Each structure stands twice: as C-alpha cells, then as structure tokens.
Amino acid sequence: MNEMNEVRKPPVATTGIIGWLRLNLFFNWTNSLITLFVIYCLYQFIPWILDWTIFSADFKYNYLGEQITNQEMCSRNLDPENGGACWAVIYVRFYQFIYGFYPKVEVWRVNVAYVMLALALLPLLYAKLPYRKYFLYFTYIFPVIAYFLLNGGLGFTEVSTNKWGGLLVTLVLGCTGIALAFPIGIMLALGRRSKLPVISMMCTLFIEFIRGVPLITLLFFGMVMLPLFLPEGIDMDGLVRVLVAVTLFQSAYMAEVIRGGLQAIPPGQYEAAKSLGMSYWRMNLLIILPQAIRISIPPIVNTSIGLFKDTTLVIIVGILDLLGIGRGTLADTNWLGLSYEIYFFVSLVFFIFTFGMSRYSLYLEKKLKTGINMGAD
Amino acid sequence: MRSNIGFFSDEKFRSIFFQTLVVGLFALGLFFVISTTSYNLEKRNIATGWSFLNNPAGFDISFSPFLEFKSTDTHLKVYFVGVLNTLLVSVTGCIAATLLGFILGIVRLSSNWLLSRLVYIYVEFSRNVPLLLQIILWYSILIQLPRVKQSLQILDVFYISNRGLYSPRPIFESGFSYVLIAIVLALISSFLINRWAKKRQDTTGQQFPIFSSSIGLIFVIPLILFFILGSPMSFEHPEMKGFNFKGGLVIRPEFIAMFLALSIYTAAFISEIVRAGIMSVSKGQREASAAIGLKQTWIMRLIIIPQALRVIVPPLTSQYLNLTKNSSLGIAVGYADLVHGFGGISLNQTGQAIECMAIVMATYLSISLTISFFMNIYNRSIQFKEK
Numbered sequence: 001m002n003e004m005n006e007v008r009k010p011p012v013a014t015t016g017i018i019g020w021l022r023l024n025l026f027f028n029w030t031n032s033l034i035t036l037f038v039i040y041c042l043y044q045f046i047p048w049i050l051d052w053t054i055f056s057a058d059f060k061y062n063y064l065g066e067q068i069t070n071q072e073m074c075s076r077n078l079d080p081e082n083g084g085a086c087w088a089v090i091y092v093r094f095y096q097f098i099y100g101f102y103p104k105v106e107v108w109r110v111n112v113a114y115v116m117l118a119l120a121l122l123p124l125l126y127a128k129l130p131y132r133k134y135f136l137y138f139t140y141i142f143p144v145i146a147y148f149l150l151n152g153g154l155g156f157t158e159v160s161t162n163k164w165g166g167l168l169v170t171l172v173l174g175c176t177g178i179a180l181a182f183p184i185g186i187m188l189a190l191g192r193r194s195k196l197p198v199i200s201m202m203c204t205l206f207i208e209f210i211r212g213v214p215l216i217t218l219l220f221f222g223m224v225m226l227p228l229f230l231p232e233g234i235d236m237d238g239l240v241r242v243l244v245a246v247t248l249f250q251s252a253y254m255a256e257v258i259r260g261g262l263q264a265i266p267p268g269q270y271e272a273a274k275s276l277g278m279s280y281w282r283m284n285l286l287i288i289l290p291q292a293i294r295i296s297i298p299p300i301v302n303t304s305i306g307l308f309k310d311t312t313l314v315i316i317v318g319i320l321d322l323l324g325i326g327r328g329t330l331a332d333t334n335w336l337g338l339s340y341e342i343y344f345f346v347s348l349v350f351f352i353f354t355f356g357m358s359r360y361s362l363y364l365e366k367k368l369k370t371g372i373n374m375g376a377d
Numbered sequence: 378m379r380s381n382i383g384f385f386s387d388e389k390f391r392s393i394f395f396q397t398l399v400v401g402l403f404a405l406g407l408f409f410v411i412s413t414t415s416y417n418l419e420k421r422n423i424a425t426g427w428s429f430l431n432n433p434a435g436f437d438i439s440f441s442p443f444l445e446f447k448s449t450d451t452h453l454k455v456y457f458v459g460v461l462n463t464l465l466v467s468v469t470g471c472i473a474a475t476l477l478g479f480i481l482g483i484v485r486l487s488s489n490w491l492l493s494r495l496v497y498i499y500v501e502f503s504r505n506v507p508l509l510l511q512i513i514l515w516y517s518i519l520i521q522l523p524r525v526k527q528s529l530q531i532l533d534v535f536y537i538s539n540r541g542l543y544s545p546r547p548i549f550e551s552g553f554s555y556v557l558i559a560i561v562l563a564l565i566s567s568f569l570i571n572r573w574a575k576k577r578q579d580t581t582g583q584q585f586p587i588f589s590s591s592i593g594l595i596f597v598i599p600l601i602l603f604f605i606l607g608s609p610m611s612f613e614h615p616e617m618k619g620f621n622f623k624g625g626l627v628i629r630p631e632f633i634a635m636f637l638a639l640s641i642y643t644a645a646f647i648s649e650i651v652r653a654g655i656m657s658v659s660k661g662q663r664e665a666s667a668a669i670g671l672k673q674t675w676i677m678r679l680i681i682i683p684q685a686l687r688v689i690v691p692p693l694t695s696q697y698l699n700l701t702k703n704s705s706l707g708i709a710v711g712y713a714d715l716v717h718g719f720g721g722i723s724l725n726q727t728g729q730a731i732e733c734m735a736i737v738m739a740t741y742l743s744i745s746l747t748i749s750f751f752m753n754i755y756n757r758s759i760q761f762k763e764k
Contacts, residue, residue, distance in 0.1 A: 024490035031489050038491045198396040202403070212742040214705035216716055217734060224730040228417045229410045309507040316708055323510055339517040347506045347514075354505040 053344075056084030060091050068092070070334040077337075089335045090345050096325050097345075100165020106157065109149050110168055116142055116149075117175065125360065143179065161239040165320040167349065169239070173311040173321065177246040178304045184247065185254025186293075190284060192255065193262055203255075210252035215310055218245040223317045242314050246307070253303045261296030262288065295368065301361035305354050312350075322346050414731070429727045430456070436722055438713045440629045452723045459715035460740060466635050466714065467701040467744075473640035474700060475693075478647025483677075485652050496648065503645040509706050511642055516634035516710040525621055536615060536622065542633065545612035546626040552609035559599040567591040631712040635704065643700045650692045654685035686759050694752035698745050705741070715740060 009015075014022070026032040056075070062068050063075045068088035076083030090097065099110050120142040123135035150172070152158030164172070191203035210218070222245035226236065236244075265288055273283040293300075315324040326342040329335050335342075418425060430453040438446045443461045446454065485496040503511070520539045523529060528538035536543040567590070574585035603609070615625025658681050666680045708717040715737055724733040 024488065027488055034489050035491055038489075038495060196392055196396050199399055202399070209738075209742065212745040213738045214702040214716070214741060216705045216708065217720065217738050217741065220716075220720060220724075220730075221734055221738075224724070225734055228414050228730065231413045232417070232420075305505075309505075312507040312509045313706070315509070316706075323507070323513075327513070339514075339521075343510060343514045343517070347510055350507055350510065351502065351505045355501060358505065 052084040054084075056082060058084070058086050058088050060088055062088075071336055071338055074338070085341050085344070086338055087341060087345075089329065089338045089341055093325070093329050093335075096329070097166045097322060097349075099168055100320060100325065101163040102159060102165075102168065103163065106159055109156065109159075113146050113149050114171075116145065117171070143176075161237050164239065166325045167322050169314070169319060169321040169324075170308075170311055172239070173243065173246055173314065174304075174308040176243055177250045177307055177311070180243075180247045181250035181254045181307075182300075184251035185258055186289065188251060188255035189258040189262055192259055207252045207255050210249055211256070215245070215249050215313055216316060218249050219313060219317050221245060238317075238319060242317060242319055246311065246314075249310075250303070250307045253306070254300065257296050257299040257303055258292060260299065261292035261294075264295055265292055298361045298365045298368070301357055301364065305357045305361075308354060308357070309350065322349060423728050423730075425729070425732070427732060429729055429732070432727070434723065435726065438718060439711075440632060440713050452719070452727065455723050456715070456719045456736065459713065459718035459720075462707075462712065462718070463701075463704050463714040463716075464744075466632060466639065466707065466712070467704045470636055470639040470643065470700050470704065471697050473636070474643035474647055474696070477640060477644035479651050481644060481648035482651025482655065485648060486655060500645045500648055503642050504649075508638060508642045508703055509709055512634055512638040512706055512710055515638045516630060519630035519634055522630075525617075534612075534614065539630065540621065540627070541630045542628040543615040543622050544626045544628070545614045546624070548611050548613055550609040550611065552606045555606060556599050556603050556609070559602050560595065563594040563598055567594045570594075629712075631707065631710050634710055635707050635712050639700055639703060642703075643696055646696050646699075647693065650689055650696065651685070654687075654689035655681060657688045658684045683759070687761070690752065690756045690759060694749060694756070697748050697752065701744055701748065702741065 025035045058068055058075050060067060062073050062078065063083070064078070066073060068074060068086065069092070071077060071086065071089070074083065074086035074088065076086055095104075095107075099107055102110055119135070120139040123129050123132045123139055129135060148154045148156060150159070150164070150168075151161070188203050188207055191199050192207060194200045194203070219242060222241040223238075226241050226244065230236065269287055269291065270283065273287040278286070311321060312323045314321055315327065320328060323346050326346045330339055330342055415425075431451050433449050434452050434455050435448055437448050438455070438458055440462065441458045442465065444454065444458050446458055481496050481499070485493050485500070487493050519541075522537060522539045525538045525540055528536040528543075530536055534545050570585075570590060571587055574587050578584055613624045615622040615627070617623075662680055662684065663676060666676045671679065704714060705716040707714040708721055711717065720733055720737040724730055727733070
C-alpha cells in the first residue's frame with residue numbers, strides 16, 4: 001500500500017540544473033552544436049581579453065617595475081609578445097579626463113559640485129526618500145549654486161569655460177541640456193496641442209524642423225551662425241553656444257515624448273477640470289501635466305540617454321568633453337598609439353552612465369505597470 | 378448675457394488677441410535678427426547671395442565614387458558629391474542594419490540560452506556607447522591595418538591595407554547593355570509571374586515554384602546571354618605602382634568605418650524592435666499554425682513576421698531616419714559627406730555660413746521627409762485591411 005502511494009519524482013533529466021541545461025542549451029542536436037560552438041568561441045576569446053585587460057596589463061608600472069611616463073615604457077611596446085593594455089595613460093591623465101584643465105587649486109569646487117549633483121538627483125530618482133520635499137528644494141536651487149561654484153563669482157575666482165573639460169563638460173552639457181529642455185519641451189508640447197492655430201502651427205514647425213536635421217548641423221548653427229544673429233558686444237561663450245544648440249535639439253524630442261503622455265490622458269480629465277471652472281493653465285498645471293509627465297517618465301529617460309551619448313558631438317566644434325580629452329591625449333607624442341586603451345576607458349565611462357540610466361528606466365516602467373497609484377505624488 | 382462678460386474674458390477675442398501678440402512678437406524678433414545679421418555681415422565683409430555656388434572649390438575630395446571631382450570644380454558640385462556620399466552610406470547602412478537587426482532580433486528569441494545572452498550583451502554594449510566613439514574606434518582600427526606594401530590579400534584579388542579595400546573594377550564593354558536589359562525584363566516578368574501565381578493559389582490552391590522560376594529568370598538567362606555575347610565585361614585589377622595601388626576599385630577606410638559603425642549601432646536598436654514585434658504576436662498564432670501542420674520556417678515566414686511587421690515598421694522608420702541623420706558624423710573621420718564637404722570645407726572657404734547651413738539643413742529635411750513618405754506608404758500596405 002505504502003509503496004503505491006509514494007510520490008514518484010519527475011525524471012532527473014527534466015528538473016534542476018540538468019533539466020535547465022537540457023531545455024536551454026541541448027534541446028536538440030542543432031541546438032547542442034550551436035552551444036558547443038559558442039562555448040568554443042568564448043573559450044578562445046575570454047582568456048585573451050582578460051589577459052589583455054587585466055593579467056598582462058600595466059596599471060602604473062611596467063613589467064620591469066618602472067613607473068610609466070610615456071608610451072615607449074609600456075610593456076606592450078617593450079615586449080610586444082607578452083604585453084597587455086597600458087592603463088598607465090589613464091592613470092597619468094586621470095585628472096584631465098575628470099576635470100579637463102581646471103586649475104588644481106580650485107578643483108575642490110568641481111568635487112563639491114559632483115557631490116551636490118548626486119544629492120540633487122537623489123530625490124528625483126528615489127521617490128521614497130525621507131524628507132524628500134527638502135531635498136527637492138535643494139534640487140531647484142542646485143543649478144544656481146553650481147553655476148557660481150564652477151564658473152566663479154560670489155567670491156570665487158573665475159574659471160573660464162575653456163579650461164573645463166573631460167567628464168565635467170560631458171556632465172554639464174548632459175544635465176543642463178536635459179534640465180533646460182524639460183520646461184521648454186512641456187511648453188512646446190502644450191503649444192502643439194493648442195487650439196489656437198497659429199501657436200500650434202509654429203510649435204509643430206519648430207519641432208519637426210529640429211527633429212528633421214542632424215544635431216551636428218545645429219551645433220554648427222550655434223557655433224557659426226548664432227554670433228551673426230546677435231548684436232555687437234554680446235560675446236557668447238563657446239560652451240554656452242553649444243548648450244543653446246543642445247537644448248533646442250533636446251527640447252524638440254522632449255516635446256514629442258510629453259505630447260505622447262498628454263495624448264494618453266482621457267478627455268474626461270480635461271472635461272472634469274473645466275467643469276470645476278479651472279483656467280487653461282490651472283487645469284494643465286494641476287490636473288493634466290502631473291499625470292502626463294508621470295506616464296512619460298520612461299521615454300523621457302530614454303531620450304535623455306540619447307542626449308547624453310550625443311554630447312560627444314561637441315568635439316567636432318572643438319569643445320573638449322571626455323572623448324575630446326581622449327583624442328587630445330592620443331595626439332600627444334608621449335601617448336601615441338594607445339587608442340584602444342583610451343577608447344576602451346571612455347566607452348566604459350559612457351557605458352556605466354547610460355546603462356545605469358536604461359536600467360533605471362526599465363525599473364520605472366515595471367513600477368508604473370504594477371503601480372495603480374497614478375498621480376499619487 | 379454676453380454683454381456682462383468683460384470682452385477680455387471672451388474666448389474668441391482672447392484667442393485672436395494672443396495669436397496676434399505671438400505673431401507680432403515673432404515678426405519683431407525676426408526683424409531684429411535680420412537687421413543685426415545684415416549689419417554683422419556687412420561689417421565682417423561676408424558676401425551674401427548664392428553666386429558662390431558657381432565659384433571653383435579649390436580643394437580635393439578623396440572619396441567620390443559617382444562623380445569625377447577635380448579641385449577646379451564648383452562648390453555646387455561639392456554639394457552634389459556630398460549628397461551622393463551621404464545617400465550612399467545611409468542606404469547601404471540601412472540595408473545592412475536591417476538584415477543584421479532582423480537576424481539578431483530572431484536569434485535573441487532563440488531557445489538557446491547562451492546564444493540569446495550573447496546577442497543581449499552585444500545589444501547593450503553597442504546601444505550604450507556613443508555612436509561617434511564607435512565610428513572613431515572603427516576608423517582607428519582600420520588605419521592600424523598593415524601598410525600598402527604588406528597589404529593582406531584575399532583570393533589574390535582583394536587587397537586590404539590602411540588605405541582601404543582595393544578590389545577589381547568591372548569594365549563594361551559594348552554589348553553589356555543587352556545583359557542589363559535582360560535582367561530588367563527578367564525582374565519585371567518574375568514580378569508578374571509572382572502576382573499571377575498568388576492569384577492562382579488564392580483561387581485554385583495550386584502552388585507554383587515561384588522561387589526557382591524567379592532565380593532562373595533573373596540569373597540563368599542573363600548569364601547565358603552574357604556568354605553568348607562573348608563575356609562583354611572585364612576586370613581592371615589593382616596593381617602596385619610605386620607606393621600605392623593604381624587602378625581597380627577602392628573603398629576608403631572612412632567609408633568602411635562609417636558603414637560598420639552605423640550599421641552595427643543601428644542594428645542593435647532594430648534587433649530590439651524586431652524582438653518586441655515578434656513577441657507582440659500572441660502565442661496562440663504560433664500554436665494554431667503548428668496545429669494545422671505548418672513547418673517551423675513557414676510559421677515564421679507566413680504567420681509571425683507579417684503580423685509582427687505591423688508593430689515593427691513605425692519604429693523602424695524612425696531608426697532609418699536616425700541612421701541618415703547620424704551619417705553626418707562622417708566629419709569626425711573625414712568622410713566627405715554633405716556636412717563635411719559642403720557644410721564644412723566650402724563653408725570655411727567662402728565664409729557664407731548662413732547660405733551653406735540653410736542648404737545643408739534643407740537637404741536633410743527633404744531626405745527625412747522622403748524616407749517618412751515612402752515608409753508611411755509601406756506601413757499602410759501592411760496594416761490590417763478590413764474587408
């Protein structure tokens with residue numbers, strides 16, 4: 001009797017690790033062949049890349065134990081058979097990669113600005129932050145503080161923007177572009193959906209024009225044409241001119257994303273707000289926009305990732321961002337020929353930022369799908 | 378009633394008032410910009426007008442596969458060379474990105490865990506690294522290839538070096554036009570046969586070997602004609618003369634770098650679009666088609682892909698637009714496209730920034746609009762047709 005009632009376990013080959021392997025890697029013979037082939041390729045590739053990037057690489061000293069100061073001292077140039085990557089170039093030029101040519105005595109200001117940026121982003125990224133309201137006040141005044149801190153004024157010595165560079169410029173362009181484009185994008189999106197034909201037409205033309213041309217032409221516009229449009233005496237800084245172009249570009253994309261959010265708001269919301277006697281601006285500010293922006297946060301993050309990557313284009317008009325510093329280092333005879341190391345490092349920095357942002361956007365999408373508390377905060 | 382409301386609260390009045398205000402401010406701003414600009418131009422001695430287009434350019438363009446370009450040619454010709462180069466890299470990039478993207482999108486959904494992870498890693502890396510960096514990286518790899526003297530040989534006809542890819546150039550002799558005509562006729566007739574076969578299958582259920590008959594028409598018949606006419610085509614092989622190759626067809630590293638970077642970068646986005654499109658087709662469709670006994674490949678071709686295309690095509694269009702606009706990054710590696718040739722060198726030589734930029738922007742706008750127009754037509758043709 002007991003033997004009959006005993007529960008029989010499923011076959012070994014369908015459960016646990018073996019079952020998983022069979023189902024996902026060795027389902028049939030073609031599948032198994034592919035798996036073996038991929039494993040063989042990885043077996044060839046992974047040890048090689050690990051060896052090049054880590055085990056045979058120089059970080060500060062070459063294999064003779066000397067501190068590396070130029071490319072001739074790199075192990076891979078002394079001993080091409082065994083030498084790996086020469087990360088010493090990053091080590092030596094690290095300051096430039098992070099701060100550009102910012103004066104060393106004033107660099108604490110950049111560091112403070114980096115920390116403050118992290119603090120300012122915190123309440124935007126994490127909705128359950130304790131005392132979020134007070135953090136948000138800080139976020140609103142942060143741009144003003146950062147301007148004086150980085151640029152000078154209010155007792156700080158002035159540091160001209162042509163001394164800025166590297167990650168500093170990349171972050172300034174990315175963050176300012178996104179922050180300025182957000183309100184402009186909202187206005188453009190509202191304008192495009194406006195019932196007033198002239199305003200809607202002008203906004204539509206602006207958005208479609210910007211979206212139809214490449215960013216590089218707008219950067220050229222900012223660099224060569226903008227000075228011609230302005231009266232004499234107004235001499236715009238190079239970084240500001242680029243920022244104007246980047247902001248115009250980003251605001252058109254932001255407008256389209258927010259318009260998508262506006263279109264998703266059911267007409268009942270508009271009607272209810274109007275029946276309460278709300279004016280156009282009160283209705284949009286209090287009822288429509290909070291809901292529309294909330295649902296368009298994931299695509300907003302996605303266009304922001306795009307902008308963050310596109311900031312590299314400024315090197316074409318001569319602004320030295322992270323990639324620009326990398327190219328500058330390569331042009332230095334001391335570090336000639338280390339392009340793989342430098343591009344690897346710059347890619348890695350960009351990858352960390354953009355991959356982090358895209359993960360965050362996925363997390364938001366999941367949260368929005370499950371959370372029914374629309375408009376709760 | 379109406380008289381009780383202040384006239385400023387009247388919706389009609391307010392609408393007209395604000396629109397007039399906006400138009401007025403806009404006109405004022407425009408007037409201000411135009412007057413300061415003309416003052417600035419005069420002061421800096423910058424010429425205006427379009428006559429510079431007919432002036433000789435005075436510089437050389439290294440890559441101009443369609444038009445012969447000399448430094449005595451006009452700026453207008455620089456523009457046409459630029460447009461053709463932009464279109465060349467955009468069209469070839471779009472085709473390669475679509476093919477690669479579709480393959481990767483399907484592989485990403487493969488039941489082989491290792492393979493789909495591998496594609497996932499590829500997608501994340503190429504999506505999250507700036508395109509400009511990728512273009513520069515490819516270019517730096519290509520120019521580190523061996524010098525011309527030690528160039529790598531493939532099959533003894535292709536030579537790869539840091540100056541690009543050299544391959545034999547076909548030279549068409551008289552009589553080849555007949556072969557071309559035969560190919561065009563074959564294309565038209567196979568298209569007609571295709572339509573007839575589809576109609577017959579719809580009414581009678583009988584199938585016709587479309588694939589093999591088309592292959593026969595398009596390839597075999599022109600090939601036979603080619604040999605009957607005594608092979609009216611020869612190849613000009615690249616030959617080592619002094620320090621460089623002479624003759625043959627050369628594909629410059631700038632173009633190869635642009636092509637590789639653009640197609641690999643865009644393919645990552647397309648593969649995600651394709652994956653989302655295929656996943657949007659409900660599981661029941663696959664099960665139902667398996668239940669009526671369709672083969673796996675047929676399920677994909679006849680059931681899944683046509684339905685997935687409805688979801689895929691609109692975002693695919695915007696990827697094509699992005700790729701075309703991104704081709705303007707050629708300036709970073711010296712690819713003589715519209716922005717580099719006309720918007721860069723011509724602009725610097727003539728100083729006529731406003732005219733040059735206006736032409737460049739207008740050209741990109743019209744290319745974008747043309748792509749959207751055709752993709753919208755295609756999109757309409759694959760959407761559900763309600764009967």
